[in-house]
Amino acid sequence: MQVSHGVSAVFDDPNLVSAAGLAPVLALAERSGLHELVTEHLTVPGSAGANAAIKVPALVAGMVAGADSISDMDLLRHGGMGRLFEGVRAPTTLGTHLRGFRFGHVRQLDAIAARLLIALTGQTPLLAGADEAAFLDLDDTIRETHGYAKQGVGYGYSKVKGLNALLAVLSTPRAAPVIAGTRLRKGSVNSARGAPRMIADALVTARKAGVTGMVTVRADSAYYNRDVVAAAIRGGASFSITARMDPAIRKAIATIGENAWTTIKYPNAIFDDAEQRWVSDAEVAEIGFTAFTSRRKAEHVTARLRRVKRLNPASVPAGQSELFTAYRYHAVFTDSPQPTLEAEATHRRHAIVEQVIADVKNGPLAHLPSGSFAANSAWLVLAAIAFNLTRAAGALASKFHARATTATIRAQLINIPARIACSARRLRLHLPRN
Template sequence: MKACHTVRPVFDDPNLVGCAGLVPALLLGESAGLHELLGEHVSVDCPNPVVKSAGVIAGMLTGADSIDDLNVVRHGGMPRLLGGTRAPSTYGTYLRSFTHGHVQQLDAVNSRLLAGLTARVPDLIRGGSDRDGIAFLDVDDTIREVHGYAKQAAAYGYSKVFGLNAMLAVCSTPLTAPVIVASALRRGNTASGKGSARMLTRAAATARQAGVSGRLMGRADSAFYRHDLVTAMIKAKMWFSVTARKNTAVKTAITRIPEQAWVPIKYPNAVWEADDTVPGGGYWVSDAEVAETSFVAFSSKKKAQQVPCRLVVRRVRRLQPTASDGTVQGELFAAHRHHAFITNSTLTTIAADQHHRDHAIIEQVIAELKDGPLAHLPSGRYGANAAWLAHAVIAFNLARAIGVLAGKAHARARWATLRAQLINLPARIATTARTMILHLPRDWAWADQWQQTFDGATGPPPMSLL
C-alpha cells in the first residue's frame, strides 16, 4: 500500500459526518426512553438538560474522554443528523452544575433505561430470565489517577496513586457480556468495601427491573469481604461468592481439610511444561486443586450475625526455582498458594470455583471505561466528575445494546471494537423528498452488522411489547 502524492485536503464539505453510527445508537436510546427519563428525573439547574446529557452521551459513544472531545458531535453534517448540539464549553458548564443529588438522578435514569434497553433488545441479558438460569452481580472498584491538587476529593488511596475511586457493579450471564447496573465516584482514599452493601442492593433491584428473574449470584474479591455486603446479598435472596481474607479463622479452616479431599483441576489456558527431570515428563504450569469445608464467617460477630457457609479453597503448587544447571530439585514437601472464598451456593466444588474465578470479568469493564470516557476525569469539581462517570455508564450500556443488535460477532465485543466498526463510520448526507439519505462507504466490512443495528433500533419493538 502506498499513499497518493497528488492530494490536496480541503475542509469544506458540510454534508460529511465521521460517526454515522450515532444515529442508530441514539435512536435506540430514544426508543428505550432515554429522553423521557432524563426529562423526568434530572432536575439540574441548567437550561435544556435533556439535550445536553444526550450530547455528552453521544460524544462518549464516539470515544470522547475529555470535555473538549465532545466537539466531535459538531463537525460537518452532525448538527443536521442529531440536532441540539452544543459547544464543549456549554457541556462543561452543564456538568459543573451537578451536585451529588443530581448524580443520583442520573443513576436512576441508567437503572430505568437498562430496563427499557432489555425490553427493546431482549438478548442484552440473555439467560437471566430462564427458570434454571443464573446471572452474576460483580462488585469492584478502581482508582482513576488524576493530576493537580485542584481536583476535589482526590487523594492517595490503597494503590498509592493520587486519584479518585470509582466503584462499579455489573450484571452478566454465562451467555452475555456485562452491563453496568450501578456506579459511584468516591474520594480517592475511600476503603474499597465502604458503601458496597448499599450499591449491591441498588444493583440487585436494577437487575430485577431489567428482567433478571432467575438466580442471582453476587461476587467480590477480598477487599469486599465484609459482613454488611454478605448480609445484603442474603437479604436479596442471592447466592454469594466472596474471596475470604487470610485471617486466623480461614487459615485454621484450611489446615483442617484432609489431603484426600483435594480434587485436581487445571485452568482453561493451562500450559504444559515439558521436563524430563520430574515424574510424568513435565507438569502443568497453571494446574490447581480444589476442596471445601464447612465454615462460619465473621465469627467475631454476635452469634445471630455469624454466617454459616462453605469455604471453597483452591491451591496452586508453588513452582520451584531451577538450579544452576537448569534442573529442578526434587520436592520433600510440596508448597502451595491457597485462595479461599465463602459461598452459600449449591454448586459443586469445581463449578463454584470456576464461577468465582469469572469474577474477573468486571476488570474488563473497568479497562474498557479507562480506554474510553474514564481515560481522564476532566473537571476540577467532584460533582462534574461524578456526573461524567454516570454519563459514561449510560453510554457503555447503549454501546453494549447496539453490539447485541449487530449480531453474534459483536455481542461480546469490546467498546473500542464497537466504536471502530459500528459507531465511528463515515457517511455523506443527501436530501431527497424531505428525507435524509446516508451514503455509507462501499465494501465496508461490517455493513451487514451496521444495517442490522439500524433496523433493530428503528424498527418496531419485539412482539412481547406490542
C-alpha cells in the first residue's frame, strides 16, 4: 500500500465526526438511566457540581472514545460533535467538576456505577449464563505516577511509586468480565485493605444484576485472611483463595500420601515466574483443613486445602538425575463443591482479572490525571462505568465483540468516522462504505 500522490489535508468540515459509534453507546446509557441516576444520587456542591447530569456522561463518553486524561476530553468538541450530542463541555470544565469531589461523592458515584451495571444487564446479554454460575475475582494494581503533587502516592509491593486501585471483576463461564466495584487506595496500602467491604458490596450488586447461580470469590494469597473468607461466606458465595505457605500449611502438606496425587496437564502452558519457565503439567491432591486457628474458635474456617505440586528442575543439575525430589507447592483454600480437578481449573481462571486490569490500563486508567486523591478516585469509578458500557455495547453488537477487549470494541465500533446530514428534521450519519 502506498499513499496516493497529491494528498493534502484541510481541517474545515463542520459536519464530520471521528467517533460516530458514541451515538448508540450513549443512547444505551440514556436508556439505562445514567442521567437520572446522576441527578438522583450525586450531590457535588458549588459551581463545580452544577449540571452533573451532563458532565458525568461527558466524562464517560470521552473515556469510551479513548480519552485517558482530562485534556483528552477535547476529542468531544471536534467537527460536528456539537450537533450530534447536546451538553458537550470543555476539558477545563470537566476537570473542575472532578476536583469538586470529596470521599462521600466518590461513594455516591460508586452507587451510580452499581445501579448502572444492574440496568445494563437488563438491557443487554452482558452476564449471559448468570443463572448457572458466576465468579467474583479480586485483585489490585499499582498505577504509576510521577512528580510530587499527587495526594496519597507511595511505594507499594511492586516498589513502584503510585496509587493502588482495587478491582472486583464479575464474570460467568459464557460472558466476558465486567467491573462490579472499584476502590482507589494509597500507594503503600496493604492489598487486602477494604477487600471484605468490596466483596460484600460486589456480591449485592451481582445478585441484583441477575446472578442467581453459585458465585465463587477468587483471589490470590494477598487476600488469604479470615475477614475476606468471612465476607464471601456472609454473601452466600463459595471461596477459592490461594493460601500462603505458613507452617500450618506445610504441616498439612506433609500428611498427604504419595498415592493421593493426581497428575494433570494444563491445556495451555503457564509461565512460572519463580522458575522462569513454562509449566504444562503438575500433580493435584486435597485434604480437609481448618484455617485461622489463632483466632477464637467461632472464627475458625474448615474447608478443603488443595495442593498443586510441581517438580523444581532448578534443583537438578543438567545431565544428572535427581538425588532428592524437590517440589514446589501451590496451596488453594476453598469450599467449592466442585471435584478436585474441576476446582483446580476454576481457580486458575482467576487470571481473568489481570486481563481486565490490562484492558483498563490500555484505556482510561493509563493515567490518574489529577493531583486530588478524590478526583482520581472518581476517575477510577468513571473508568469502570465506561468499561461496563463498552462491554454492553459489544454484547449487543456480535458474539465476537461480546468477548473482545474494550480496545478492539473502541477501534471497530466506537471510533468510526461519519458525516452528518439532515433529512426530514432528523440527523443522518453517513458512514464509510463496507
